[in-house]
Amino acid sequence: xxxxxxxxxxxxxxxxxxLVSYVLNGKEKETRVGEAIAKKIREIAKxxxxxxxxxxxxxxxxxxxxxxxxxxxxxxxxxxxxARVVEDEAKRNGYTVIIGSCDENAxxxxxxxxxxxxxxxxxxxxxxxxxxxxxxxxxxxxxIPFVLLDRHFPDIQTDFVATNNYKASYDAGLHLIRxxxxxxxxMAYKSNMYHMEERIRGYKxxxxxxxxxxxxxxxxxVKFDAMEREVKVAIDEIMKSEHRVEAIIFAxxxxxINGLKYFNELKVKVPSDLAIVSFGQAEVFDxxxxxxTFMRQPLENLGKTAVEYLLKNLKNPEEGMKQIxxxxxxxxxxxxxxxxxxxxx
Amino acid sequence: xxxxxxxxxxxxxxxxxxLVSYVLNGKEKETRVGEAIAKKIREIAKxxxxxxxxxxxxxxxxxxxxxxxxxxxxxxxxxxxxARVVEDEAKRNGYTVIIGSCDENAxxxxxxxxxxxxxxxxxxxxxxxxxxxxxxxxxxxxxIPFVLLDRHFPDIQTDFVATNNYKASYDAGLHLIRxxxxxxxxMAYKSNMYHMEERIRGYKxxxxxxxxxxxxxxxxxVKFDAMEREVKVAIDEIMKSEHRVEAIIFAxxxxxINGLKYFNELKVKVPSDLAIVSFGQAEVFDxxxxxxTFMRQPLENLGKTAVEYLLKNLKNPEEGMKQIxxxxxxxxxxxxxxxxxxxxx
DNA sequence: CAAATTAGCTTAATCGATTAAAGTATAATT
DNA sequence: AATTATACTTTAATCGATTAAGCTAATTTG
Numbered sequence: 107x108x109x110x111x112x113x114x115x116x117x118x119x120x121x122x123x124x125l126v127s128y129v130l131n132g133k134e135k136e137t138r139v140g141e142a143i144a145k146k147i148r149e150i151a152k153x154x155x156x157x158x159x160x161x162x163x164x165x166x167x168x169x170x171x172x173x174x175x176x177x178x179x180x181x182x183x184x185x186x187x188x189a190r191v192v193e194d195e196a197k198r199n200g201y202t203v204i205i206g207s208c209d210e211n212a213x214x215x216x217x218x219x220x221x222x223x224x225x226x227x228x229x230x231x232x233x234x235x236x237x238x239x240x241x242x243x244x245x246x247x248x249x250i251p252f253v254l255l256d257r258h259f260p261d262i263q264t265d266f267v268a269t270n271n272y273k274a275s276y277d278a279g280l281h282l283i284r285x286x287x288x289x290x291x292x293m294a295y296k297s298n299m300y301h302m303e304e305r306i307r308g309y310k311x312x313x314x315x316x317x318x319x320x321x322x323x324x325x326x327x328v329k330f331d332a333m334e335r336e337v338k339v340a341i342d343e344i345m346k347s348e349h350r351v352e353a354i355i356f357a358x359x360x361x362x363i364n365g366l367k368y369f370n371e372l373k374v375k376v377p378s379d380l381a382i383v384s385f386g387q388a389e390v391f392d393x394x395x396x397x398x399t400f401m402r403q404p405l406e407n408l409g410k411t412a413v414e415y416l417l418k419n420l421k422n423p424e425e426g427m428k429q430i431x432x433x434x435x436x437x438x439x440x441x442x443x444x445x446x447x448x449x450x451x
Numbered sequence: 452x453x454x455x456x457x458x459x460x461x462x463x464x465x466x467x468x469x470l471v472s473y474v475l476n477g478k479e480k481e482t483r484v485g486e487a488i489a490k491k492i493r494e495i496a497k498x499x500x501x502x503x504x505x506x507x508x509x510x511x512x513x514x515x516x517x518x519x520x521x522x523x524x525x526x527x528x529x530x531x532x533x534a535r536v537v538e539d540e541a542k543r544n545g546y547t548v549i550i551g552s553c554d555e556n557a558x559x560x561x562x563x564x565x566x567x568x569x570x571x572x573x574x575x576x577x578x579x580x581x582x583x584x585x586x587x588x589x590x591x592x593x594x595i596p597f598v599l600l601d602r603h604f605p606d607i608q609t610d611f612v613a614t615n616n617y618k619a620s621y622d623a624g625l626h627l628i629r630x631x632x633x634x635x636x637x638m639a640y641k642s643n644m645y646h647m648e649e650r651i652r653g654y655k656x657x658x659x660x661x662x663x664x665x666x667x668x669x670x671x672x673v674k675f676d677a678m679e680r681e682v683k684v685a686i687d688e689i690m691k692s693e694h695r696v697e698a699i700i701f702a703x704x705x706x707x708i709n710g711l712k713y714f715n716e717l718k719v720k721v722p723s724d725l726a727i728v729s730f731g732q733a734e735v736f737d738x739x740x741x742x743x744t745f746m747r748q749p750l751e752n753l754g755k756t757a758v759e760y761l762l763k764n765l766k767n768p769e770e771g772m773k774q775i776x777x778x779x780x781x782x783x784x785x786x787x788x789x790x791x792x793x794x795x796x
Numbered sequence: 797c798a799a800a801t802t803a804g805c806t807t808a809a810t811c812g813a814t815t816a817a818a819g820t821a822t823a824a825t826t
Numbered sequence: 827a828a829t830t831a832t833a834c835t836t837t838a839a840t841c842g843a844t845t846a847a848g849c850t851a852a853t854t855t856g
Binding site: 157158159160161162164165170180181183186187190193202204205206223224225226363366367370388389390392393395 | 735
């Protein structure tokens, strides 16, 4: 049983497809279709359960009402959740989302972008990965609408929706310092992505502003592709070092998970052996024996705003650049309890 | 700058679009295109960075190389992961996946199916939710290829790829019994979905086969939509009841998370106050203070096989029904440690 | 009443790619 | 030389929906 097309309806109603199209698109007034015939057309359409063919529509109009969402790492629940938000918001506006994860790999990301361009997506929302600047430039040149989400490139003028990572990281550091911790480490990705640099910068400034001299051995940068192994090595180094830290900030969810696992193995006690603040957010942080303090990023707002910006661009490509940095909020939990609280015990 | 089309290439090469199409589709031999011209066409195509328009292709061929994946609850990491597997496997075969979560709501599921049908997906992979039998029947009637994943309806003959839930649940029960537990509860969804019934059946049989008389108060069924509240109520009841259980099986990831959170609040100690085995899988199970025993479902295999079945159907719609039940494997952890091990302490 | 509107509908081009069918040289065969 | 085969190309229909432009008959207007 084939799908009913405009033609089928036209035939059954004894009119041209044009009329059917006009009626079903609510253009009967402008194009003055007879009332009787309009009613008939609508009835037949209903009877045959007519559903327009999106392909044909899109081919004609050049609009697919589809958004390509490229995520650097969908296995990170923070991104998985943001993907859901984007999807829901897009759906509310009549758009379909095609999601792809590039697993922090720029080549994969290129592939996905090309595949999606061929599929004629109307625009992109992208959580960029390292080394994908050229892709962003390419989209700009080709005038393909897009919004960068969560990560952006300060040297490339684009629309973006991101978190104020400098501030977030600064706040994380400050929180620990106020809790009485002085030797504070940061575990981050080895990356020259701006958002990561900002997190490092914020952390260092928090130390400096509070008269704590940053020690090189406090900053551990691990490769995404070898995260599990390198996190362990880094932690081993940290625990042995002479300026051994009393607290550590995990710059991403993945780092935190690997770190916490290893702490379990090592029987490191949080927060007495080591206090923790982490970026990212996930169920685990609630359920760890010692609930983890984390920086809550405005997930909903980030996702929704990204969609909003993109749709605005699609409607009116001439509109100016739209950029926004949103603030993260520290959610204090046991893992970073002020020293004074657990010292007395 | 508009995208290059076949026409552009044809014009530049001074030939008809037909030739260009033949050459770029590797049909130069059958259609004996001159070698010189073929070369020229390929060069121009490369030079103009030609990328075929999928919409046009699909409109013509009736094939979009797109799969609709409808997931009952994407916030469940088990399903999120399976979605990734499906996506990757589809991509390996040149297919794009459009994912949608219906949040265990049949109406939403209807919507999604309709939207995706209009987008002309070639077929569906569906993790069905309660009350969606009519949708499955509809797809069957309309001869739209689909494969049910993880959940299926025994009364409707369809392709499916699922876990042997009866066996998994039986094994979960057996494991606890062998660990010396006798009073064993099960927390499940209030649902008449077959997979849930099977989990209940397996649990009961495990008890019966080991001479334990099932108590009504041991089985708690909570509504998905009010999970958080009802889990708490259920646990309160369990803890107070006279036949208070010593162990509990969570039939889904969501139930486990909510349960574990509440146990934390109540300071229930796992496994000495209550031993646990759960379905689903997630980072949390590793990182809980007492790592959680769970039934590992063959996630990869489930996802890949679903794609395989669907693609076979797409290639050859006449092929017979394909159904498979895969076995889950219990991963023993601290949360269900044999009583003898912790009693001595 | 002739001319000008207007209402109501159809025609046909278009989006981009595919592909039977038809066309036109050129070469081979009888 | 006439016929046939071969090699190479073009034409045009098609997928399904949209829409500017055109057409016809009824109605209004001066």
